Amino acid sequence: MKFKVFVDGQHGTTGLKIHEMLENRDEIELLTIAEKDKKNIKKRKELLNSADLVFLCLPDVASKESVSLIENENVKVIDASTAFRTDKNWVYGIPELTSKQRDKIKNSKRVCVPGCHASGLIVAMKPLVKNKIISKKHKLICHSITGFSGGGSSMISDYENGDFEIIGGQRPYALNLNHKHLPEMKHVLKLKKAPIFTPSVGNFKQGMLVISYLEKENLKKKNVSKDDLLKLYKDYYNNELFIKIIENNDEYLDNGFLNPMKCNNTNSLEISIYENETDLVIISRLDNLGKGASGAAIQCMNIMLGLEERKGLNIAKN
Known part of the structure; x- marks a missing residue:
């Protein structure tokens, strides 16, 4: 059939x-x-x-x-x-x-x-909301950088045929803080407030990073560590083919840098976590044309x- x-x-x-x-x-x-x-x-x-x-x-x-x-x-x-x-x-x-x-x-x-930005944020934050690490009243703060292919044929032409010195390497946009993915971020995560979200376009065609910032003292559950979140994510996304939780950041990073293009031409979304004593950063890496x-x-x-x-x-x- x-x-x-x-x-x-x-x-x-x-x-x-x-x-x-x-x-x-x-x-x-x-x-x-x-x-x-x-x-x-x-x-x-x-x-x-x-x-x-x-x-x-x-x-x-x-x-x-x-x-x-x-x-x-x-x-x-x-x-x-x-x-x-x-x-x-x-x-x-x-x-x-x-x-x-x-x-x-x-x-x-x-x-x-x-939306591609929404996918990165929601997959990273849903387990934290569901497990009451984050309150529904929490004001999420997120930044994203994506390849220029998400901007359609006109933007693709600008980048592929334009002058790098004019276009630049990374361009924040939606700086009225009213990006079109905000309603679904708030709705799907069942938050009381929409996140503060700033997207940007990078001078690469495909791939993206969605970066969320959390202060440990502002979490509903105090003293949460990277190891706590790794366990939570692994349990939440157990046996999911397309969601990968990164445990060893030293092996994952390229000389300390995180390449936004490593999930290109796949339907994978990878979550990695970084911390110091007071803060956590959670990053989703995906292909904006794939899982996004x-x-x-x-x-x-x-x-x-x-x-x-x-x-x-x-x-x-x-």
Whole structure:
């Protein structure tokens, strides 16, 4: 049996990557639309309703429009925009989130893929909130650096064809402190306050680090150490193929530096922890196009279609 899959928005960065990951899979029949017809509502509606599963790789408004065009109640939808990430009728697409999340995804017809920055923060912080290391009133502080591929075709062109002296090596953005991933960070972690979050774009194409800062004295459980958190993470993510907890930082770092690109072209997310007497730093490393976007979407598709969860997905060998 072949599953019919349509990528609405197949010509964007995420859509292209999903197409690439699915085009040689025997159990998938990819339905396609010519670029000249991508705004033809009649043709899109026909494809949206003839698929077993649809990926929406569109801006928020267009995603909502596509969902409204689906009349076939059997069509499963995975949305990669921010349109539905805090919607109670949609399941959040991190299978590792809780012990019940995988079944929720499996039994749902509406799943939203998390934002890449949000994935890094949520996977790192969820075990701490769940185990009451962090209070729901805690004000998280987080910084992220990501490859320029997350900015779409225009940004990719700027970096690949631009002058390094003009573009620079690292550029913070969303400095109004209102990044579009903040609502889902707050919602999924069930926090009373949104984190203070500053993202930045690095002069590399792919990969990312999401860095969270914690003062030990401000944690709900006092005197928590790196070793305590390592044990907690290993228990929480026990047997998860795509989540790796780093125990030996000396072996993990490259001469004291942390390379954001080492999980590229995989669906892995690695968590490493650093501390001194008063503070903890927790870093998630992932591919912004992998576990942060297209890889996460494929993982959810595999679950929703009853396929092997890791099929077509790579695991980092670091």
